Amino acid sequence: MDPQKFARVAESLRQYRRAELKDFAEDIGGNPIDDLYVDPLPSDAVLSTILSGNTTFLTGRKGTGKSTIFAKAQSEIRKRNNLISIYIDVKSLHELATSSQAVTMDSELSNIAHDVYQSHMLRKNFLGEVLGQLLNEVETACDSLTLLERWNGKKRGYRELIKSLESIAKRVKVCKLAEEEIPILQTISAKTKVRDETQQQKSRTAKLTGNISGSVTGPALSVTPEIGNSSFAKTLHDDELYREYSDVVLRAFPFNEIVSEITDLLDEAGLLRLVVFFDDFSELEWVSQRLFVDVILSPLNNATNERIKLKIAGYPGRVYYGRIDPGKVDTMCLDFAQLYKASELQTAESSAIDYTKRVLEKRFTAFGIDIRDYFDPTANTEDLFRLLFQVSMNVPRLLGYILQNCYLDRISRRQGITAASIRLAANKYYSSIVSQYFDRTGRYALEPFEQKLDRHNQKKLLGALLSESIELKKRINRYEVGGSYFAELGGNPPVSHFYIDPKLEGVLSSLEFNFLVTKYSDTRDKNGRDVSVYAFLYGLTEAEKLAWGYPPGRQYRNYFVQRCFEYNQIIRQFLSTTSTIRCDECGSCFSMDDKEKIEYYDWECKSCRQLSCSVVQLSNDFEVEVAQLDQTLMLDPIELEILMTLNESGEWMRAGEVSLLIDTSYQLVGRRTSRLQDQDLVRKDVVDGHRKSIITNKARDIYFVS
Template sequence: MSYSQNEKDKFFEAVDSLKKYRRAEIVDESGKDLVDALYTDLLPNEQILKTCLTDNTTFLIGRKGTGKSTIFLKLQREYRKRNDVLSCYIDTKTIFESSQTEFLGIEHFGEVMPNEALKQYILERSFLQSILRSLTEEIQERSEGLLGKIKNFLGIGEAQIVKEKLRELTSSINNNELLKKIEIPSLQQITVARKSFTERSNETALNENDSIGGKVQRAEVEMEASLSSNKMNKSSRKNISELEEQFSNVFLKVFQIKNFISQLREVLSTLRIRSLVVLLDDFSEIPDHSMRIFVDVILSPLNNWSQDFIKFKVAAYPNRIYYGKIDQGKIDKINLDFYNLYSTRVDRSVMEDKALNFTKRLIEKRVKYFTNQPVELFFDIRKESIEEYYELIFQISMNVPRIIGYILYYCYESKIAYGNSINRAALTDAAEKYYELAIEPFFQSTTYSLKSIDEKISILQMRELLNGNLEKLFQERLKLRLL
């Protein structure tokens, strides 16, 4: 099989659109937005999208590459068609990273508390302030379009008042002079209370040591040391948890979250906005302690106290979610990983058929749109059917769109670019290449954002499990060859 240069280029565009990272816009060479044309729902009848568009707070739970950011792009497209809903997109990870360098205007802290605790407080404070600032700026930007539509209805004077109120809201978040009147006394109270607690703990520990001194044998001493170490670890975790809770309480006062909600609702009600939808992307990419404080201070209060006015759509990783005081019975959770999404009480083959249906729809839509050719054109179907190729791609990717994109991209490099069709060998070689470049490096080094909040298994233990599974697979392959 030989392909024209245009067919090669268009196939490349199709697979490249699948492997884009994070919130990369899906556009053609002229800049046209392709989200509506290319969006492929994981469930028939666009059921994932319809669930996300309900008025409930929704958590989209899935590994990297399962399409969370693409769903967000589609959601925003749908929300912008409505005049009674305002949607705002917040990239949690980017804001967290940028906020860690913003320490301007906080000299007023002085020696208010020990350096380590103060440093942690300032980092969390900067992050929360950046989140609120980004939210109000995003609302301001989205409101400009609405003001233009309803200026005649509101009147120029009323529209100007709305703009001024939004500016005041942003200013109050950035005004450190206003904030420090509340936080300095609050932080001093925490310092005094923690100092008193530490002194009492040290005194108790000293008394316990005196009562057993010199009366135990070596083995008992070692056991006592081990128990003491465990006790210290538990005590340390408890202290961290208590400090986070204390910081959360201070932040709620400092940023006056209830007042923030009230002002926000007043402004948006004037604009005839029935509800505000906040899309939080990369929620699981921030450290555990920051996640807990963020949920306790902003996400949970805005969700619980706004009387259904503010709703969140949150993109998160499995086992890296903290709900705080959010009532999980009142929110929607959508698991995007194929096993959780398609598993039912029926047998495995039915579950895999459902997953294969998505694999087929996803690939066919992309290839058809970009190349205007059937998928079969790019595969060697002389010995194997296209359905068998879909099944193999599913087995390789476990239905993760980004992995599908990389597998087909490697096949493009090895086959399509040279005018040859994709065959089974090309797909298995692509799977091996993806493993070497993307999977195996994870077990060399990793980051907090990929681990469970309560991770108990070390990276070395996980590597041992991986090697054990690979050895078992290798032995099974040898058996099949011998047969």
């Protein structure tokens, strides 16, 4: 047993970011990504899909392995002599492009609101950075492939074309305001002003009359906050105005020239196509995401005669296709319920457990050890692999956290892993990591009220679902439900799963994104209706002392669809107390029971007939709670994440080490730790020859001592 090697395995699984795993090259030798890659499906089916000649969208929640699959695909492409590939980290570019720009406005643009101008220029700057990075990466890839040696030179020389690419890259990064952009920005400014004045009037009226106030929200998934004025983004909810705006932005970039140069490059070098990997685009706020697709992805995908193919990573439910025809691209989801969907749940589970087993076996073997040497000799090995799947839902990053906790509790003491220690590790992961999403972020993150409200409502919804499961357990034990079906299950019957109408899945999207619940399967209830089965996070059920899963035996194969596990009414009751449908024009409110009907008619108001209805979350009580928070202690969410990581480590860390754990770039971590140092929340110094950071006692006392 080698505890240090075990710890390195756990750390390699925890890392979020681009999965070349260079920090572990000495442990493994050779090429880490080739040595460690395990495909989620047999015969490398996921990798084969990514390597196909089609544009591909790869979806999955954080930590499900999207970046690892991209890294392996690029490794395979580099072995071929007729393809060239590049990788663009969209989220990191967005963070760097929008956090460091001081936007100055020409005094002659008096008819454009400053907030609108700033929002526009920051977004345009981000798009320019993406295009500039793309062209720079093309040049770098060309140099690494020594294309000069295979250059045909029929049209022009290699250096001439590379110089042209460099020139375009510099131009697109400048992002000056174009004359044709001024009219649309003036229109947006006028509409934004009217919207703001209307909302202010409604707010004053609500306070005078005592009506419930609200905030319009969509599915909040801890994405990048809105750039600049959020009213600008809301104004662009008008699809016609947005289309006009995005078309103007698109014309501001020389796409015909870019596509022509790349096509010439491929022809002259005898290459089949360029493959571009775009990672993490779903974390952009909604307007930036739409612009990214309509201004960058769509032109590259639709106007290159199959010479440029895109591979795009995003989150389930947060993929905008724009002008890309979804029917002409491949879309693959890495989440358990989608990837291993089968006619029987047990078949899907077997496939998922096999993946967990293959991931762990290959990872430990690459580090020169055998995972079975770290299991308690009295434990059933197959049962432990099954349990590791259940606590992680096949998310490699969660596996890393579970193994790290097992290392601290067992392996560091040279004790083998048992089922009890895995369950304890899951409980600790929930208690120390996941539950903090509600508490610490809600109290200390500097973010829009709408995001705090969404998190607050998530907590209420999770509490309602858990309360129902706890009460259901009591009712089963009192023989009030289920009759003889539950009679032999003893005092702790599993109540970790529930099912709902598929139309209600959107209500659970934020909880699912944060792993508090996970969709487990699609099936049919006892009345033959389609239903969606969900499971609570294993560590959450451990914390609540609820049994997870379903009993063994063929008679329990349909355990999850017993009528007592239908939670539709619980969710509808939650919606009735936290949400309503309101018209932005006349202020009329409608019950959430009417949502499907109103949505069918394009959100038309039944009172004023305007297409201006939307779901509004009720917020009176919570507004008071937020107002009592200490604003002086609030930090940008990324800064709070940095402090959480440094606090968890308790040691000096390089910016690159922190970035790998919180899904951002090392440049941004370096910049933000300098800001935190100015507030005496972080210390920075040269340690062991590297610039590193450590959390201060002041920060630990403020943010982490209850």
